[in-house]
Amino acid sequence: MRRGPLTRVMGEHPVGTAFVTPYVVFLAAVFAYPLGFAVYMSFHDYFFAAPGAVVDRPFVGFENYVTVLTDPAVQRSFVNVVIFLVINVPLTVVLSLGLANALNAAIRWRTFFRVSYYVPYVTASVAVVGVWLFLFNSNGLVNSILGPLAPDPSWLVNSKLAMPTIAIYVTWKQLGFFILLYLAALQNVSKDLYEAAEMDGAGRWKSFLNVTVPGVRPATTLVVLVATVTGANLFTEPYLLTGGGGPDGASASPVLIMYQRGIEQGHPDVGAAIGVLLVIGVLLVALIERRFVGREED
Amino acid sequence: MKVKFVALLLGAFVFLFPFYYMLIGSLQAEPDPSVSGAFPKPGNLTLHNYTEINKSIHLGRSLINSGIFTGGVILGTLVFGVLAGYALARLQFRGRGLVFNLMLLIQVVPFQLLTIPLYVLIVRSYGLADSYSGMILPFLINSTAVFVFRQYFLQLPAELFDAARIDGASELSILWRIAVPLVRPALLTGVLLTFIGPWNEFLWPFLITKQQDLQPLAVSLSNYLTTVSARAANPFGAVLAGACVLAAPAVTLFIIFQRRFISTNLSSGVKG
Numbered sequence: 001m002r003r004g005p006l007t008r009v010m011g012e013h014p015v016g017t018a019f020v021t022p023y024v025v026f027l028a029a030v031f032a033y034p035l036g037f038a039v040y041m042s043f044h045d046y047f048f049a050a051p052g053a054v055v056d057r058p059f060v061g062f063e064n065y066v067t068v069l070t071d072p073a074v075q076r077s078f079v080n081v082v083i084f085l086v087i088n089v090p091l092t093v094v095l096s097l098g099l100a101n102a103l104n105a106a107i108r109w110r111t112f113f114r115v116s117y118y119v120p121y122v123t124a125s126v127a128v129v130g131v132w133l134f135l136f137n138s139n140g141l142v143n144s145i146l147g148p149l150a151p152d153p154s155w156l157v158n159s160k161l162a163m164p165t166i167a168i169y170v171t172w173k174q175l176g177f178f179i180l181l182y183l184a185a186l187q188n189v190s191k192d193l194y195e196a197a198e199m200d201g202a203g204r205w206k207s208f209l210n211v212t213v214p215g216v217r218p219a220t221t222l223v224v225l226v227a228t229v230t231g232a233n234l235f236t237e238p239y240l241l242t243g244g245g246g247p248d249g250a251s252a253s254p255v256l257i258m259y260q261r262g263i264e265q266g267h268p269d270v271g272a273a274i275g276v277l278l279v280i281g282v283l284l285v286a287l288i289e290r291r292f293v294g295r296e297e298d
Numbered sequence: 299m300k301v302k303f304v305a306l307l308l309g310a311f312v313f314l315f316p317f318y319y320m321l322i323g324s325l326q327a328e329p330d331p332s333v334s335g336a337f338p339k340p341g342n343l344t345l346h347n348y349t350e351i352n353k354s355i356h357l358g359r360s361l362i363n364s365g366i367f368t369g370g371v372i373l374g375t376l377v378f379g380v381l382a383g384y385a386l387a388r389l390q391f392r393g394r395g396l397v398f399n400l401m402l403l404i405q406v407v408p409f410q411l412l413t414i415p416l417y418v419l420i421v422r423s424y425g426l427a428d429s430y431s432g433m434i435l436p437f438l439i440n441s442t443a444v445f446v447f448r449q450y451f452l453q454l455p456a457e458l459f460d461a462a463r464i465d466g467a468s469e470l471s472i473l474w475r476i477a478v479p480l481v482r483p484a485l486l487t488g489v490l491l492t493f494i495g496p497w498n499e500f501l502w503p504f505l506i507t508k509q510q511d512l513q514p515l516a517v518s519l520s521n522y523l524t525t526v527s528a529r530a531a532n533p534f535g536a537v538l539a540g541a542c543v544l545a546a547p548a549v550t551l552f553i554i555f556q557r558r559f560i561s562t563n564l565s566s567g568v569k570g
């Protein structure tokens with residue numbers, strides 16, 4: 001094929017540019033521009049105005065950030081998300097790897113198991129929250145099974161237990177997705193390594209620790225990262241399960257506070273600042289996790 | 299092997315029981331949170347809860363709204379996503395690498411940071427509050443589906459495309475006549491993958507729909523849960539009936555097509 005100057009500049013199939021244009025416009029309009037806009041808002045006195053009205057929204061430096069960082073509700077929500085992650089992330093890794101490993105063996109009813117683990121993941125949280133409320137309320141099924149051992153005040157209205165209950169709920173709901181990630185990763189662990197471990201006299205537990213766990217490390221990095229981002233996105237559960245982050249803010253998430261401050265109370269600049277801080281927080285946590293989980297050997 | 303099987307069985311119980319309980323609870327005339335209430339009692343079964351929730355939130359209207367929201371996103375993803383996926387897999391053009399990297403980067407941008415600016419832009423600047431387009435816009439093209447389409451187009455043999463190009467076929471007709479029919483399974487996978495996003499989405503449609511007759515089921519059910527249910531005779535029964543209606547389409551689709559669904563996650567997990 002003759003390569004003219006036009007081909008060199010535009011590539012062999014310039015029509016490709018036309019094909020991706022709608023997608024690129026979408027990415028720019030829905031991700032890139034709002035991302036920049038969020039940062040802009042967080043540094044300005046930004047408020048809602050009638051469409052088309054010309055208003056002055058002066059630059060205020062870090063004022064919104066000071067407002068956010070000195071707000072006890074925001075501080076509490078960030079502590080809450082840490083509590084959430086400390087429970088949710090390790091539990092997710094251990095349970096999903098354990099169940100994926102069991103599922104990977106030649107076992108009866110594999111399809112049934114896979115489907116049953118995946119069902120909570122494909123179901124709307126709003127729907128499942130309804131049944132959890134029924135199960136975990138003061139005289140719900142869980143407490144009637146526990147009898148005298150039932151916590152008082154009950155799970156979702158107990159300031160010490162509300163956040164852990166949400167963390168367990170989310171672990172349960174998302175686990176199927178992570179089990180599938182691990183199942184895929186387990187296919188890539190070489191069978192020879194298991195044979196070698198067996199030859200060295202390693203039992204099942206030893207070979208799980210020495211072959212399986214290091215073998216799926218890239219998947220573990222991904223699982224930890226995705227679980228962290230999902231946790232930082234938490235909104236529906238505190239909004240519905242604990243009636244808006246109750247009791248007394250004990251289960252409020254940053255996104256819930258962002259919604260309350262930014263939209264309900266009409267301070268989008270403060271809301272945007274919470275969002276920016278949350279993302280910086282997630283990036284920091286992800287970096288720390290990467291150091292611990294990511295690559296131990298190199 | 300026995301231990302593993304028992305562990306898996308126990309797991310399956312923990313995962314499925316709440317769904318069973320959802321169904322039982324939605325059929326109980328009187329809520330029965332005792333242990334024996336977990337077993338169906340013929341005398342205590344009724345469909346009344348479904349008519350009750352239907353009276354408060356108009357299930358039909360809400361389901362149509364969920365359907366339009368989800369359908370719009372699926373349509374957008376199929377039309378624009380297939381075009382983009384094909385171009386990224388099969389066409390050499392300026393900026394291809396950049397678009398590909400952007401697509402990957404998008405996967406890690408947390409949506410929560412975008413909620414406030416998107417709300418300001420879509421509701422305040424473009425005046426799209428209480429409209430289907432405002433609901434659909436932020437989800438219009440599912441990037442994971444674009445990635446899946448690209449992977450499938452990449453697997454097709456190059457000779458096929460070369461031959462068609464020599465015959466003088468335009469890229470659009472090659473895509474439509476040759477490539478799309480060969481990747482039909484990918485389209486189904488893309489549709490399933492895209493479906494659960496908007497169907498289950500709560501925060502965004504909740505923010506931008508205040509009119510009840512425009513709210514998708516996830517939003518109207520949650521409004522019932524937070525405001526109306528306190529005054530209802532059997533609030534749990536009605537909420538669980540609504541929950542069953544909301545859960546049923548996604549769960550049914552998933553069970554029918556479970557093979558498609560699982561292999562998607564497997565392949566994107568391995569290759570991604």
